[in-house]
Amino acid sequence: MPTLSEVARHAGVTPATVSNVLRNRGRVGEATRQRVLASVDALGYRPHLAARALAEGRAPTLALMVSSIANPFYPEFALAVERAARTSGHFVIICNTNDDPVTGRAYLDQIAGTLSEGVLVTNANLQFADLHVIESRGTPVVLCMWERPNEPPGLPCVAVDFRLAGELAGQHLLELGHRRVGAIVGSKVSGIHAARYEGFLDALRARGVRKSRVKHAADTVHGGYTAARALLEADPRITAIFATNDLPALGAMHAAADLGLAVPGDLSVIGITDIQLARESRPALTTVAVPTVEVAGLAVSLLRELIESSYGQRARGKTKVPMRVSSAPKLVVRASTGTPRSS
Amino acid sequence: MPTLSEVARHAGVTPATVSNVLRNRGRVGEATRQRVLASVDALGYRPHLAARALAEGRAPTLALMVSSIANPFYPEFALAVERAARTSGHFVIICNTNDDPVTGRAYLDQIAGTLSEGVLVTNANLQFADLHVIESRGTPVVLCMWERPNEPPGLPCVAVDFRLAGELAGQHLLELGHRRVGAIVGSKVSGIHAARYEGFLDALRARGVRKSRVKHAADTVHGGYTAARALLEADPRITAIFATNDLPALGAMHAAADLGLAVPGDLSVIGITDIQLARESRPALTTVAVPTVEVAGLAVSLLRELIESSYGQRARGKTKVPMRVSSAPKLVVRASTGTPRSS
DNA sequence: ATGAAAGCGCTAACAG
DNA sequence: CTGTTAGCGCTTTCAT
Numbered sequence: 001m002p003t004l005s006e007v008a009r010h011a012g013v014t015p016a017t018v019s020n021v022l023r024n025r026g027r028v029g030e031a032t033r034q035r036v037l038a039s040v041d042a043l044g045y046r047p048h049l050a051a052r053a054l055a056e057g058r059a060p061t062l063a064l065m066v067s068s069i070a071n072p073f074y075p076e077f078a079l080a081v082e083r084a085a086r087t088s089g090h091f092v093i094i095c096n097t098n099d100d101p102v103t104g105r106a107y108l109d110q111i112a113g114t115l116s117e118g119v120l121v122t123n124a125n126l127q128f129a130d131l132h133v134i135e136s137r138g139t140p141v142v143l144c145m146w147e148r149p150n151e152p153p154g155l156p157c158v159a160v161d162f163r164l165a166g167e168l169a170g171q172h173l174l175e176l177g178h179r180r181v182g183a184i185v186g187s188k189v190s191g192i193h194a195a196r197y198e199g200f201l202d203a204l205r206a207r208g209v210r211k212s213r214v215k216h217a218a219d220t221v222h223g224g225y226t227a228a229r230a231l232l233e234a235d236p237r238i239t240a241i242f243a244t245n246d247l248p249a250l251g252a253m254h255a256a257a258d259l260g261l262a263v264p265g266d267l268s269v270i271g272i273t274d275i276q277l278a279r280e281s282r283p284a285l286t287t288v289a290v291p292t293v294e295v296a297g298l299a300v301s302l303l304r305e306l307i308e309s310s311y312g313q314r315a316r317g318k319t320k321v322p323m324r325v326s327s328a329p330k331l332v333v334r335a336s337t338g339t340p341r342s343s
Numbered sequence: 344m345p346t347l348s349e350v351a352r353h354a355g356v357t358p359a360t361v362s363n364v365l366r367n368r369g370r371v372g373e374a375t376r377q378r379v380l381a382s383v384d385a386l387g388y389r390p391h392l393a394a395r396a397l398a399e400g401r402a403p404t405l406a407l408m409v410s411s412i413a414n415p416f417y418p419e420f421a422l423a424v425e426r427a428a429r430t431s432g433h434f435v436i437i438c439n440t441n442d443d444p445v446t447g448r449a450y451l452d453q454i455a456g457t458l459s460e461g462v463l464v465t466n467a468n469l470q471f472a473d474l475h476v477i478e479s480r481g482t483p484v485v486l487c488m489w490e491r492p493n494e495p496p497g498l499p500c501v502a503v504d505f506r507l508a509g510e511l512a513g514q515h516l517l518e519l520g521h522r523r524v525g526a527i528v529g530s531k532v533s534g535i536h537a538a539r540y541e542g543f544l545d546a547l548r549a550r551g552v553r554k555s556r557v558k559h560a561a562d563t564v565h566g567g568y569t570a571a572r573a574l575l576e577a578d579p580r581i582t583a584i585f586a587t588n589d590l591p592a593l594g595a596m597h598a599a600a601d602l603g604l605a606v607p608g609d610l611s612v613i614g615i616t617d618i619q620l621a622r623e624s625r626p627a628l629t630t631v632a633v634p635t636v637e638v639a640g641l642a643v644s645l646l647r648e649l650i651e652s653s654y655g656q657r658a659r660g661k662t663k664v665p666m667r668v669s670s671a672p673k674l675v676v677r678a679s680t681g682t683p684r685s686s
Numbered sequence: 687a688t689g690a691a692a693g694c695g696c697t698a699a700c701a702g
Numbered sequence: 703c704t705g706t707t708a709g710c711g712c713t714t715t716c717a718t
Contacts (some may be wrong), residue, residue, distance in 0.1 A: 001713085003551070003711055004712060004713095005711080005712090010444065013688075013689085013713085014688070014689050014690075015712075015713090016688075016689065016690080017688060017689075018712095019568075019712065019713060020688085023713085025713095025714090026687080026688085027687065028687065028688080029460070029687055029688085032688080039406045041477075044480065046452055046453070046457065046695080047457070047711085047712075048456075048457045048710090048711050048712070049453065049454070049457040050393045050396040050397050050402060050712095051457075051710070051711035051712045051713090052693095052711080052713075053393040053694090053712095054391075054394050054397055054695065054711080054712075054713095055694055055711075055712040055713040055714080056473050056694085056713065056714095057694065057713095060458070061436070068422070069412075069418045069421060070418060070419065070619065071421055072415055075412045075413060075415070075417075075418045076413060078412060078437075079411070079412055079413055079439060082439055090460065091454065092436075092437075093404070093434055093435075093436055094421075094435075094437055110389070110392065110434075111392070113344050113389070114344075114390070114392040114393055114394075114695095115403070115404070115434065120444050137387065137389075138344060142713090146656045175707095222623070249624070251623075251710085254624075254625045257625040258625070276413065277620075279717090280564045281597075282596070282597045282600040282601070338526070344696095346695055346696085347696060347697095348695080356704075357704070357705050357706080358696075358697090358703065358705095358706095359704075359706080360703090360705075362696065362697060362698085363697095363704085366697085368697095369698095369704085370703060370704095371704080372703055375703085375704080390695085390696075391694090391695050391696070393694090393695085393696095394694070394697090394710090395696055395697075396696090396710090397697095397699065397710045397711065397712090398695075398696040398697040398698080398709080398710055400697095404718065564701045599706080600706055609714085
């Protein structure tokens with residue numbers, strides 16, 4: 001790989017000049033400019049990003065922490081993040097914590113501030129303490145899917161009103177006439193799905209429905225499958241199932257299929273998020289859509305701002321931690337919900 | 344972020360010594376060693392990866408080129424790659440080409456050799472010419488899913504016998520008694536699914552079946568859906584559908600559902616790859632499994648070898664380009680295939 | 687408009 | 703065993 005100074009020599013100028021034309025900085029004579037450019041592609045020169053990063057004191061990448069890219073929501077989100085990041089010339093390093101705080105810390109320790117100049121965190125089961133350490137070392141962090149707009153987490157974040165999402169799902173079911181509905185709640189230790197469930201309960205309460213069965217489950221198709229079967233066995237009269245996420249909702253549909261129940265004829269199913277698969281399942285899943293792309297955009301731009309300001313003021317005062325709120329989740333009615341069977 | 348020399352000062356030694364204890368190189372007295380270690384975590388020191396990369400003349404990451412992480416196969420593969428890469432201390436940068444050769448080249452240009460010391464290529468619609476440029480600049484490249492073990496691509500690769508995969512799928516259908524079977528072939532410009540289709544045809548021929556309908560389609564659920572409907576409309580007597588990939592196979596199942604056909608009662612469906620979703624669909628998809636994790640492992644280790652040897656001999660002779668072949672694809676019978684309807 | 691020089695944080699001989 | 707001395711490739715004042 002040719003270096004900057006080789007290009008300089010080839011063009012009969014100094015490295016500084018080459019650097020200048022490449023960055024379009026300080027005025028350079030049009031003549032030399034052309035000559036340099038010619039040498040650049042005569043030699044097939046490419047800037048060495050690591051060297052540049054070192055000299056500039058900043059890195060060309062952003063890190064995205066996810067619990068597992070195997071959960072199809074994350075690739076979708078990652079794609080949106082990548083698109084947004086590219087607009088500022090950043091590459092994205094996706095770090096799979098595998099839901100393990102230790103792995104997460106290892107990534108953070110190594111990448112933050114040296115390979116990446118900013119960190120985006122989704123629900124990756126990270127310790128807030130670790131994030132604060134990163135932050136205090138000067139690497140901005142933003143939480144991507146904070147579930148409670150009214151309770152800031154003490155870290156920059158973009159929030160989504162997931163309580164509302166749960167409420168919308170509940171309302172939809174009730175409006176269809178369901179009264180016996182089971183709930184499948186993602187059982188993250190962090191209680192990350194709690195707000196959604198609360199919203200769901202709020203909806204029930206508003207209509208005077210007091211009882212409903214709940215089952216906690218892993219945030220996977222299989223988790224939803226198991227939970228749904230348990231729910232249906234405990235109370236066969238259930239006519240609808242609400243899941244705090246699409247994956248378990250899909251699992252619930254499979255459970256129905258295996259139990260010989262028609263969806264939505266015998267059982268309605270609703271999820272939250274609106275991942276790609278929700279559109280592609282049969283029947284297509286009714287769900288409450290979260291503005292994924294918007295969240296990714298907000299998160300990246302917030303992170304960028306934090307990065308810029310961190311280079312600005314050395315001693316940044318205790319300005320209060322910023323939070324962005326995404327637009328509201330929206331009900332998307334598809335084919336998995338309908339009126340309850342008239343048993 | 345504290346630097347190496349700050350740690351050195353704090354410990355009362357020179358940077359070189361600190362570097363030595365950190366890398367466990369040149370023998371260092373146990374006393375100073377402890378002192379240095381103490382300073383390291385007193386200051387919360389973390390090595391600056393970009394600086395280290397520059398000094399060592401090598402990068403701590405590997406690039407993984409994929410056409411779109413939205414296709415669920417890639418995250419699965421990426422996860423396996425990441426695991427393998429971590430064992431050699433590499434991070435992985437996932438580059439989404441979005442199936443666009445220009446985007447692909449842009450990534451390659453910027454990342455290869457500066458941020459990443461090696462490139463892994465899946466079916467990302469890249470120009471071989473671009474890959475050779477990267478290689479000639481000294482950055483090793485390996486193709487991850489070469490489909491024809493017998494026709495080396497002229498670039499290091501790990502091959503999977505996809506022709507055999509197609510053949511196994513065809514045989515399975517024939518053994519069940521199907522004679523009218525439609526095929527859905529991924530229509531990549533690169534003809535990347537051609538080998539699979541050939542294998543399928545070989546199987547038919549071996550049993551004296553001469554006719555079958557084909558439909559090309561995008562490598563997505565929706566593509567498979569559309570293709571299946573077209574196939575079924577063109578010939579309603581088709582009793583089975585073979586798809587060169589799982590995603591289109593899933594789409595075919597949805598088409599059957601919408602057409603009121605039972606799977607496998609009225610229509611059998613088989614795919615290739617065995618992605619996670621194949622297990623999770625209803626009915627679960629019969630498919631020919633490709634050893635994804637093994638391929639990822641082989642690809643990473645081959646790439647590592649190439650990297651090491653590229654540092655060794657400056658002028659590496661025209662040693663012939665290496666190829667690794669994965670173990671054979673295997674039929675996985677699940678619930679989407681059965682004997683043809685006795686019409 | 688261009689060049690000279692210093693330095694980013696770390697590693698790697700080679701001395702001592 | 704530990705210190706000295708050079709860089710790695712690029713950017714960036716500050717001169718000229």
